[in-house]
Amino acid sequence: MSISSKLVMWITGSLQGDSQHLDLLSYLGDTGFGQVEPGNVIMIVIGLIMIYLAIKKDYEPLLLIPIGFGIIAGNIPYNPALMPIGYQDVLGGQQSVFSLFYFGVKSGLFPPLIFLGIGAMTDFSALLSNPKLLLLGAAAQIGIFITLLGSLLLGFNLQEAASIGIIGGADGPTAIFVASQMAPTLLGAIAIAAYSYMGLVPVIQPPIMRLLTTKEERLIKMKPVRQVSQTEKILFPIIAFLITAFIAPGAITLLGMLFFGNLLKESGVTGRLAKSAQGSLNNVVVILLGFAVGTSTQASYFLTFDSLKIFVLGAISFSIATAGGVLFAKFINLFLKGGNKINPLVGAAGVSAVPDAARVVEVEGRRYDKNNHLLMHAMAPNVAGVIGSAIAAGVLLSIVPH
Amino acid sequence: MSISSKLVMWITGSLQGDSQHLDLLSYLGDTGFGQVEPGNVIMIVIGLIMIYLAIKKDYEPLLLIPIGFGIIAGNIPYNPALMPIGYQDVLGGQQSVFSLFYFGVKSGLFPPLIFLGIGAMTDFSALLSNPKLLLLGAAAQIGIFITLLGSLLLGFNLQEAASIGIIGGADGPTAIFVASQMAPTLLGAIAIAAYSYMGLVPVIQPPIMRLLTTKEERLIKMKPVRQVSQTEKILFPIIAFLITAFIAPGAITLLGMLFFGNLLKESGVTGRLAKSAQGSLNNVVVILLGFAVGTSTQASYFLTFDSLKIFVLGAISFSIATAGGVLFAKFINLFLKGGNKINPLVGAAGVSAVPDAARVVEVEGRRYDKNNHLLMHAMAPNVAGVIGSAIAAGVLLSIVPH
Amino acid sequence: MSISSKLVMWITGSLQGDSQHLDLLSYLGDTGFGQVEPGNVIMIVIGLIMIYLAIKKDYEPLLLIPIGFGIIAGNIPYNPALMPIGYQDVLGGQQSVFSLFYFGVKSGLFPPLIFLGIGAMTDFSALLSNPKLLLLGAAAQIGIFITLLGSLLLGFNLQEAASIGIIGGADGPTAIFVASQMAPTLLGAIAIAAYSYMGLVPVIQPPIMRLLTTKEERLIKMKPVRQVSQTEKILFPIIAFLITAFIAPGAITLLGMLFFGNLLKESGVTGRLAKSAQGSLNNVVVILLGFAVGTSTQASYFLTFDSLKIFVLGAISFSIATAGGVLFAKFINLFLKGGNKINPLVGAAGVSAVPDAARVVEVEGRRYDKNNHLLMHAMAPNVAGVIGSAIAAGVLLSIVPH
Amino acid sequence: MMSAAFMSIIVVQSSPVDIESGLGIALVGMTTVFFGLVILSLVLPALERWVEDRFGLDRKKKASLLQQDTDKSMTPVEVAAVSAAIHVHFCLLDQIENMKLTWETHEKPFTPWRLAGRAEHIQESGSLQNRVRSR
Amino acid sequence: MMSAAFMSIIVVQSSPVDIESGLGIALVGMTTVFFGLVILSLVLPALERWVEDRFGLDRKKKASLLQQDTDKSMTPVEVAAVSAAIHVHFCLLDQIENMKLTWETHEKPFTPWRLAGRAEHIQESGSLQNRVRSR
Amino acid sequence: MMSAAFMSIIVVQSSPVDIESGLGIALVGMTTVFFGLVILSLVLPALERWVEDRFGLDRKKKASLLQQDTDKSMTPVEVAAVSAAIHVHFCLLDQIENMKLTWETHEKPFTPWRLAGRAEHIQESGSLQNRVRSR
Ligand code: NA
Ligand code: NA
Numbered sequence A, B, C: 001m002s003i004s005s006k007l008v009m010w011i012t013g014s015l016q017g018d019s020q021h022l023d024l025l026s027y028l029g030d031t032g033f034g035q036v037e038p039g040n041v042i043m044i045v046i047g048l049i050m051i052y053l054a055i056k057k058d059y060e061p062l063l064l065i066p067i068g069f070g071i072i073a074g075n076i077p078y079n080p081a082l083m084p085i086g087y088q089d090v091l092g093g094q095q096s097v098f099s100l101f102y103f104g105v106k107s108g109l110f111p112p113l114i115f116l117g118i119g120a121m122t123d124f125s126a127l128l129s130n131p132k133l134l135l136l137g138a139a140a141q142i143g144i145f146i147t148l149l150g151s152l153l154l155g156f157n158l159q160e161a162a163s164i165g166i167i168g169g170a171d172g173p174t175a176i177f178v179a180s181q182m183a184p185t186l187l188g189a190i191a192i193a194a195y196s197y198m199g200l201v202p203v204i205q206p207p208i209m210r211l212l213t214t215k216e217e218r219l220i221k222m223k224p225v226r227q228v229s230q231t232e233k234i235l236f237p238i239i240a241f242l243i244t245a246f247i248a249p250g251a252i253t254l255l256g257m258l259f260f261g262n263l264l265k266e267s268g269v270t271g272r273l274a275k276s277a278q279g280s281l282n283n284v285v286v287i288l289l290g291f292a293v294g295t296s297t298q299a300s301y302f303l304t305f306d307s308l309k310i311f312v313l314g315a316i317s318f319s320i321a322t323a324g325g326v327l328f329a330k331f332i333n334l335f336l337k338g339g340n341k342i343n344p345l346v347g348a349a350g351v352s353a354v355p356d357a358a359r360v361v362e363v364e365g366r367r368y369d370k371n372n373h374l375l376m377h378a379m380a381p382n383v384a385g386v387i388g389s390a391i392a393a394g395v396l397l398s399i400v401p402h
Numbered sequence D, E, F: 001m002m003s004a005a006f007m008s009i010i011v012v013q014s015s016p017v018d019i020e021s022g023l024g025i026a027l028v029g030m031t032t033v034f035f036g037l038v039i040l041s042l043v044l045p046a047l048e049r050w051v052e053d054r055f056g057l058d059r060k061k062k063a064s065l066l067q068q069d070t071d072k073s074m075t076p077v078e079v080a081a082v083s084a085a086i087h088v089h090f091c092l093l094d095q096i097e098n099m100k101l102t103w104e105t106h107e108k109p110f111t112p113w114r115l116a117g118r119a120e121h122i123q124e125s126g127s128l129q130n131r132v133r134s135r
């Protein structure tokens, strides 16, 4: 048979009628068009919606765009028998590139690196200036533990419940760190719930804040914050790390990197290290973390009833955390005199979600008095919330058997 | 025996006449001078030539300098029985530093990261402005497949032939990605051939372009490109990824990172991520990738007849690709009317080799008409060529059994 | 039993009197307060002192702050049975985040990356301008080998002695690289000794310099250095690498990266690569290296008599190295005529410790003659000292069986 | 399944079958590349029209606004201010991002001139930080 | 030991015990979080007082010095110089750090004006380097 | 082979042999270090002469050109322009590199003054991007 006549047969795909062989039609079966299932389409649409919200509504774009694109990339249908592509595929020991990215998530490596960057870009002045606002950041963590109980009631086991509870910490890296250690199969859903609700803070919080406060309370003006000396700023990360790490050794990794980053920033002699920690390193980790989390949401793992339950629990968690912060501020006010009273709106910032929650407080405050700037006060419980949920994560990692 | 008298014996190397022992002479045997072989010298000279071309002739310096220095470092002679140095040495399970660098190449990790950076620095406006020029980027990929057939005829097996063919894609990271998965032993030769010819584009392409075009064709002026809206730029990476990934799922990794990087750039809300993706991350990966590829060209692996064949096939591949682009432009012109005709020189840019091939087109165009600026038009097939060869890579990775 | 009555029992910890169970008291036993031992406190104080010296006295802050904070983080007491935190903990195959950081130290990966950055920020002009000053950088390495012998006498084995000797090279990354390959258990002590003494150079060197020189010698003015052409600067890293790597192949990794970085800087065509090599990459590696070395100093490993011996040997090593450089300068002067004589103070810069040792020379020189600027001359033996100790490291790695 | 495995062994070892497979691969490959880029080239004009329809007006407005900005002629003083401003935009971007987490920045109006005024002070104190010790 | 292992099995598998454990965990967790942050909120005011006592005076001095700097009014020329200086501080920082290892920088006095003068030259030679070839 | 393995065991375990080996190692090591740097110190002057012979003239030319640039005295306006230009060179380098892949940049002549003019516009639009949300 001549080669040219064989060529014709290839095209028609009739070279060996009954055996599997290479031709355009068999290749077509291996393309996305041949392998597609409804789940893929649903997930791709979810990814597109995230990207849309990030660009149009400006919801946490630095994470929703990587996660959104990762969801799309992770849900393009393909024939896994042919080559490793996805984050879990292993063909004869070959690792895919996406599985290498995902290693940074699975091993818990990325979240502490992000905390290093957050530390290097966070100014704890507001907190140093008014330490009693720290307590609001503690109160808001009630959301974590109530959600934990709720998750147990919905049938999740302890490790899973602990991981779901951390969504209420309103802190993406902390949630991913805990889930990667305790409930890896739920990681995708937990991460996406955490970041989605962090993006939706301006939607979720205001009604709760209004419901739980009177108009007089919302009008409370707080004393201007004092100027904080550089010496205090340098000593803070060291002292705070020692105290929190002794109390919750399970949080050494997260809090260690957070306060280490902050020391690099405040020491005054390691500016170039702080710049890279919060700049290039942070950016690269954010890109890889977001994309890897996105790719891990392959339809077969993600589109389950569990994911739905996680989303519901997450919403409840955020609401309880907000309420916890606001109500605790009102509780503290019982013990404070006139000029020292706390505007209870500030309590809502205790959930973390830096700096969105603090901005929501500012916006709400100015809705009732144009000259009442609460942002600087709200930053204190806001960063305290980050510390609080890291402590909570440390406790859970220590005492939940895994 | 006194220590001082022993000292003298050490120097003369006569402490224990017949057993292996430590002295200056035995150390001399372990130095580069004692271990050198002609292959080392040849490879070091090749490395020096590359560095010379990069600095003096400005041929792809960002890659030829790392590769060139890597070749020198990888070919310094040493006694591998003493300690792990080279990219493959394993002494009792110990990894060398160079083998850790090389892991990024072998695992296919570095090329997609470079694509991320390329995406974050590429402006697809030219392509959006005149989509029919995309076809020129498709036509130039004919070089890949003809070279694949040529390689088979020269005795390479299917996987090797596919990897060699990709040289004709004129795209370094794509060639390295395919070779790392399908023909790891040929990776050094393939990578160096790909980058050398990409550097030599201003030498290889012009004669072919002149041979295949008439003077009238070279004088064709093309309509100015239209202004592209930001919305189109944002939507492009998403739509283009969905289409190309469904058609060639094997290219999800490369195209995913390319279009992800571009979305980071164009979205307008992730500027800091795009900056790091195309800045520090890209630079670090380029340094490590180039150096690692260089070190992998140890004489015993590289100085073979196969390498010579790869270089010959690579040159042919580039020439066919160039011809393919130019001739297809002339073919399209048969269907276009006066003002819409394409200057066939632009077809040569379809090979990829961004942005050198496009510059060659500009230079050639102005040789015949000082006011005929083809650069902006040439950028379209140029970036289309990148997409085209990534699709080709995806198809080959899917259908060639490996 | 009702849940509320159980709640009360949990708090008092009396739910199941005789079995291990979860309550506040048992958690308290797992906190730092419950697990703390005197060693932890001592190490934390050492970490605090390092941070103090770095910030207040400006001693090598870029490394002492990461190391100091790493020491604190690595010595927070915790119950290792509960979860992996420390750099060596392995619970059922789980890696801790700190152990992943430490991998970069243990595998020898970080030091060459730092050398890449040093190369990309070092200007070898001073050395090119007056090559005979190279010999001072060689002479100062005598400290390495005398300390090696001293360590053997104090009972260390050959590998350990070689690693301790390298402290005298006054070059942090080189010391870490050698120790990670030959004496991993001593790495923490060696790294911290090396960096501490590098920080203390302004304290250690001046008395030795004064002791070994006459007032006339200290007043010697040296000829102004000549202008070095760019071509020499480009050729230098290539030629120097070929010569030193052939002589000491064991140093290929360190010297390869050093001169590769320098070529990136001087070539004039790879500016963006050099910028990232000495910028973000260097900063990130410095952060992780310092922190990882710090965490590896867990009290049980670090607070030993061996560490004390290492610190004593390190101090001796630095002193001998300084003396070696100064005395060799005086020796060379025997062969030089009037105007060409070397100011023997310059010899002290041969120890490495770039650029502190060179600054000490400048300060000492101006103490006796306000117009005698030795800094530019001292930079030559200073960078030669880096090359010299890397060669010494290469030789030791080759000939000491490990 | 077995016959596929059998065939793939043949493919790797015998040359005539290799070339035959090669032809098939080349054909499928080239077709796919063309198909992918042809579809793309057909979709993009549709995208353009869709964007034009939805966002057409906005774009023109923006373009004219941009025009006004660039047409201004400036005094040397303005240029000096603006050159400080460009600097602040590009170089201080990282710093500004930093500050966003604090409350200080949001209190002060943005004043490039005072910023310039603080330069000398920064210059002096900053010089203490210009060291290289990153070993 | 055995009973602990035994209990942890129960904890994972049976729901009533899970919830009981959950209550304990929640209680221990919330207490710890509060305890940690309460201690911190008590320590910080002490820190403030200690710093005030030791460094109080210095701070005031610095503040007044800063004041003087910012109050200066400047001519356009000064502003131009200063804007070059800010640039040098922030943008050239990397370069300056670079130079610290060489002898050249230490010889010359720091002269922003001459630096500005060299800009055009740098501009020209630099343009050769503006390429992207990082593949 | 066996004797070598045998010896290495002795070397590690018995102290006198260790010190003996140590002396050998120290000697070989110190000799190598010196040898390496001596050769380098002999090669470098040769390198200098070779470069002088081949490129000597060019260098002088360049030096005198550089001189001319730095000697210019400038008006404040020129300085302002130049300070914008330095900024453009160093700070916009990344952006310029970016643009190289597009066709727009190559069309426009390089105009630092207009660039300065666009600063205010950039300033405004840019402020939307100054956020930190990188969690
Ligand atoms: Na929180
Ligand atoms: Na191509």
Ligand code: NA
Pocket (backbone or CB within 6 Å): C141, C168, C169, C170, C171, C350, C351, C352, C353, C385, C386, C388, C389
């Ligand atoms: Na040294």
